[in-house]
Amino acid sequence: MGAGHAHGRLYRAGDSIVHRLPPQCKLVAVVAFTLVVVATDRERFPAFAGYAALLIVVAAVAGIRPPFILRRMTVELPFVLFAVALPFLSPGPRVEVLGVWLSVDGLLAGWNILAKATLGVVASILLAATTEPRILLLGAARLRLPQLMVQIAMFMLRYADVIVEEMRRMKVARESRAFAARNLKQVPVIARSAGALFIRSYERGERVHLAMLSRGYTGTFPVIDDISASRWQWGIAGTLPLTALAILAGSLL
Amino acid sequence: MHVPDGFFTVPVSVSAAAVAVAGVTVCLRGARKELDDRTAPMAGLVAAFVFAVQMLNFPVAVGTSGHLLGGALAAILVGPYTGVLCIAVVLLVQALFFADGGLTALGVNIGLLGIVTVLVGYGVFRLVTRFAPRSRAAIGIGSFTAALISVPVSALVFTLLYAVGGTSSIEIGTVATAMVGVHTLIGIGEGLITMVAVSTVLAVRPDLVYGARALARPLLLRRADGSPIPADAERAEPRRRTRPVLIGGVVITLLLAGVVGFYASSSPDGLERVAADTGFDTQAKPHDLADSPLGDYGVKGVENERISVGLAGVIGVTITLLAGGGVAWAARRRTEHRRRAGRSAADA
Amino acid sequence: MNALRVSGLAYAYPDGTQALFGVDLSLERGERVALLGPNGAGKTTLVLHLNGILTPGAGQVHVGGLEVGPARLREIRRRVGLVFQDPDDQLFMPTVREDVAFGPANLGLRGSELERRVKVALAKVGMAHAADRPPHHLSFGQRRRVAVATVLAMEPEILVLDEPSSNLDPASRRELSEILKNLDVTVLMVTHDLPYALEICERSLILSGGVVVADGPTPEILADGELLTRHRLELPYGFAVPGAQ
Numbered sequence: 001m002g003a004g005h006a007h008g009r010l011y012r013a014g015d016s017i018v019h020r021l022p023p024q025c026k027l028v029a030v031v032a033f034t035l036v037v038v039a040t041d042r043e044r045f046p047a048f049a050g051y052a053a054l055l056i057v058v059a060a061v062a063g064i065r066p067p068f069i070l071r072r073m074t075v076e077l078p079f080v081l082f083a084v085a086l087p088f089l090s091p092g093p094r095v096e097v098l099g100v101w102l103s104v105d106g107l108l109a110g111w112n113i114l115a116k117a118t119l120g121v122v123a124s125i126l127l128a129a130t131t132e133p134r135i136l137l138l139g140a141a142r143l144r145l146p147q148l149m150v151q152i153a154m155f156m157l158r159y160a161d162v163i164v165e166e167m168r169r170m171k172v173a174r175e176s177r178a179f180a181a182r183n184l185k186q187v188p189v190i191a192r193s194a195g196a197l198f199i200r201s202y203e204r205g206e207r208v209h210l211a212m213l214s215r216g217y218t219g220t221f222p223v224i225d226d227i228s229a230s231r232w233q234w235g236i237a238g239t240l241p242l243t244a245l246a247i248l249a250g251s252l253l
Numbered sequence: 254m255h256v257p258d259g260f261f262t263v264p265v266s267v268s269a270a271a272v273a274v275a276g277v278t279v280c281l282r283g284a285r286k287e288l289d290d291r292t293a294p295m296a297g298l299v300a301a302f303v304f305a306v307q308m309l310n311f312p313v314a315v316g317t318s319g320h321l322l323g324g325a326l327a328a329i330l331v332g333p334y335t336g337v338l339c340i341a342v343v344l345l346v347q348a349l350f351f352a353d354g355g356l357t358a359l360g361v362n363i364g365l366l367g368i369v370t371v372l373v374g375y376g377v378f379r380l381v382t383r384f385a386p387r388s389r390a391a392i393g394i395g396s397f398t399a400a401l402i403s404v405p406v407s408a409l410v411f412t413l414l415y416a417v418g419g420t421s422s423i424e425i426g427t428v429a430t431a432m433v434g435v436h437t438l439i440g441i442g443e444g445l446i447t448m449v450a451v452s453t454v455l456a457v458r459p460d461l462v463y464g465a466r467a468l469a470r471p472l473l474l475r476r477a478d479g480s481p482i483p484a485d486a487e488r489a490e491p492r493r494r495t496r497p498v499l500i501g502g503v504v505i506t507l508l509l510a511g512v513v514g515f516y517a518s519s520s521p522d523g524l525e526r527v528a529a530d531t532g533f534d535t536q537a538k539p540h541d542l543a544d545s546p547l548g549d550y551g552v553k554g555v556e557n558e559r560i561s562v563g564l565a566g567v568i569g570v571t572i573t574l575l576a577g578g579g580v581a582w583a584a585r586r587r588t589e590h591r592r593r594a595g596r597s598a599a600d601a
Numbered sequence: 602m603n604a605l606r607v608s609g610l611a612y613a614y615p616d617g618t619q620a621l622f623g624v625d626l627s628l629e630r631g632e633r634v635a636l637l638g639p640n641g642a643g644k645t646t647l648v649l650h651l652n653g654i655l656t657p658g659a660g661q662v663h664v665g666g667l668e669v670g671p672a673r674l675r676e677i678r679r680r681v682g683l684v685f686q687d688p689d690d691q692l693f694m695p696t697v698r699e700d701v702a703f704g705p706a707n708l709g710l711r712g713s714e715l716e717r718r719v720k721v722a723l724a725k726v727g728m729a730h731a732a733d734r735p736p737h738h739l740s741f742g743q744r745r746r747v748a749v750a751t752v753l754a755m756e757p758e759i760l761v762l763d764e765p766s767s768n769l770d771p772a773s774r775r776e777l778s779e780i781l782k783n784l785d786v787t788v789l790m791v792t793h794d795l796p797y798a799l800e801i802c803e804r805s806l807i808l809s810g811g812v813v814v815a816d817g818p819t820p821e822i823l824a825d826g827e828l829l830t831r832h833r834l835e836l837p838y839g840f841a842v843p844g845a846q
């Protein structure tokens with residue numbers, strides 16, 4: 001158990017300079033980068049191309065392959081649908097595109113969501129792909145994320161695996177008895193599984209927690225790994241948002 | 254319903270982040286009352302659980318499916334303060350590790366999926382269980398109602414927020430109707446799941462349901478021969494003063510929402526910019542919500558845009574806090590009532 | 602002064618199940634004692650009281666003269682080391698080294714002293730070679746030994762083990778008993794593995810129905826067939842207690 005399957009799919013072990021950067025530097029860099037992206041006016045198209053190029057460089061340096069990124073980008077899908085629907089649904093003046101009359105404002109709004117969300121998603125994917133979840137949380141703690149939340153997050157990551165595993169088992173058990181979620185009438189079945197799932201997972205988690213308490217745990221993880229960052233490392237991490245900022249400034253000229 | 258980057262304008266994102274930070278700060282203080290040594294991993298587990306059940310999709314109507322938001326469930330299981338923290342952690346982890354929900358939209362997401370669902374969910378739960386007899390059935394019904402109502406309310410707030418500060422204009426009325434309609438259906442599913450989940454846990458591990466502490470009775474201990482062991486004198490519960498925390502939270506929230514909103518809006522948002530640049534604003538109405546009181550994220554009748562946006566933030570926060578305060582007040586009254594009842598029973 | 606004294610301990614779980622009905626027992630410093638009992642006797646419940654994880658419903662627990670209570674948990678948990686039944690509950694860090702370091706690090710140790718503790722504890726259980734491996738890649742027997750090491754690294758005065766021989770193959774079982782016999786700490790070993798108790802512990806207690814029903818030298822207890830049967834304990838087929846007729 002522990003750092004098992006679910007996160008295995010997120011983190012790609014590696015020894016690139018991106019992997020080696022302290023987590024807090026990467027976190028700040030990604031957040032700052034996303035802020036710059038979001039703050040960019042939607043019709044500054046070249047700037048968005050510049051941001052995308054930046055992320056491609058980071059991915060290349062980190063050795064994260066495009067298929068991995070593309071696969072993980074599917075989380076964006078619901079909002080892609082929304083963005084695609086906007087040109088059809090939005091009010092206002094329309095233009096003809098390929099014989100279809102689309103709302104100008106809707107087109108721009110759809111593009112805006114698509115571009116910014118995609119850049120944000122890819123930046124997060126790269127962050128998670130180059131940083132172990134546990135280390136990333138240590139980084140967040142260093143950035144003054146409150147201890148209680150770090151603790152909740154640590155437990156959550158640890159038990160996400162356990163729960164997903166239990167869930168899969170219960171799903172197999174359900175479906176091997178010819179159950180399939182098809183309509184609302186089956187909600188009670190899922191609901192009962194949810195209750196059982198909760199208790200099963202809790203009792204497992206509780207035992208681990210008791211074992212931790214027995215070894216003197218008082219709610220804060222002892223930090224043994226030294227993750228302090230040098231100026232140089234901050235500088236490296238800073239190149240991402242600073243270059244993005246330069247691109248933004250350039251596009252405004 | 255996880256909002257990605259670029260969905261809301263910068264001022265809205267920033268103001269929402271301010272509200273989220275303030276809300277989480279208040280909850281961090283409040284959570285200390287709810288959590289002890291043994292229930293600490295509960296919070297992590299509830300977070301993991303909410304995370305997991307958000308993957309349990311259930312069919313709503315043709316072709317669409319919904320998933321649990323989990324706010325009501327979290328609040329009932331671990332208490333409202335810790336509940337907000339759980340959902341906030343879920344959203345943080347989803348944004349950081351799964352790229353689900355934008356980092357810059359984290360404030361919006363915590364506000365909508367965490368604070369709104371927990372406040373509404375727990376408020377409704379307390380209301381229902383307050384007027385119902387103390388029983389497991391009442392807890393079940395309370396859970397159902399709480400979850401059922403929390404989902405469409407959250408969807409409604411989302412729609413309003415989008416109308417106010419979304420990056421595209423929408424037909425507020427139509428969208429609100431559609432959103433609330435679909436989410437009422439999702440809410441029924443969420444209500445059922447929450448009710449059954451809470452009832453199951455209540456049956457097996459009553460100690461794990463925060464919302465059912467009123468049902469707890471002092472345990473009777475016996476010796477091996479069956480004779481009762483007299484209970485130890487009850488340890489006095491230290492009373493913590495929550496008022497300074499609450500007032501501090503309110504002040505900070507108002508300051509943040511007002512000041513941050515004021516500065517954040519110093520640059521016009523994307524839509525207005527485009528409208529101005531392209532000259533749309535002369536022919537098309539820039540926003541459909543311009544007629545609502547908080548329309549365009551500014552207060553009508555206040556000329557200076559920055560002041561008005563700041564003011565809108567303050568008003569929004571005040572409304573939220575009043576709702577939350579009502580819940581907290583009801584919760585306190587209830588505890589006090591029980592304490593007094595317990596004391597008079599002990600005296601008798 | 603006793604290393605451990607439990608008096609009048611009664612406990613009911615929140616759902617109303619009462620597991621302990623007034624347990625009395627005491628351990629001298631340096632003793633190795635077996636706590637025998639059938640499933641559901643309340644052994645694990647008792648063990649969880651010894652370092653303050655559960656709070657007694659009635660009665661007290663003293664460790665080296667110090668009463669177990671909320672104010673002294675840190676000290677109590679340094680003194681009493683608990684090895685849980687399932688090593689998978691005990692091991693949760695990414696590597697064995699980090700897992701063993703977790704306890705002493707919680708006690709505030711850092712740097713070379715922390716490293717020394719980890720090294721010594723792993724050497725005691727013969728797992729020094731696995732320091733950098735993830736615990737879930739080890740065999741079950743190895744994981745149990747690492748679990749013991751995680752507790753030894755805290756240098757406890759009393760080592761409490763909950764069913765340490767369960768699910769072990771014969772070789773792992775023997776390796777573990779060698780380790781336990783060579784430790785010079787007070788040991789309380791919960792088990793229903795009677796030969797194991799005989800091999801490791803000079804004294805045994807029987808916990809049944811939430812009370813201690815027998816207390817004496819292990820060979821004597823195991824020789825009392827009628828006592829064992831009454832409390833659903835059984836020697837393996839063909840096993841004879843040396844010294845008993």
Ligand SMILES: Nc1ncnc2c1ncn2[C@@H]1O[C@H](COP(=O)(O)OP(=O)(O)O)[C@@H](O)[C@H]1O
Binds near residue numbers: 615
């Ligand atoms: N968390 C719990 N809630 C309620 N009852 C429990 C819990 N844990 C154990 N019990 C009950 O307490 C009794 C003693 O359990 P336990 O101490 O685990 O026994 P042993 O370790 O000797 O097998 C059993 O009847 C068991 O069902």
Ligand SMILES: [Mg+2]
Binds near residue numbers: 644
């Ligand atoms: Mg046991």
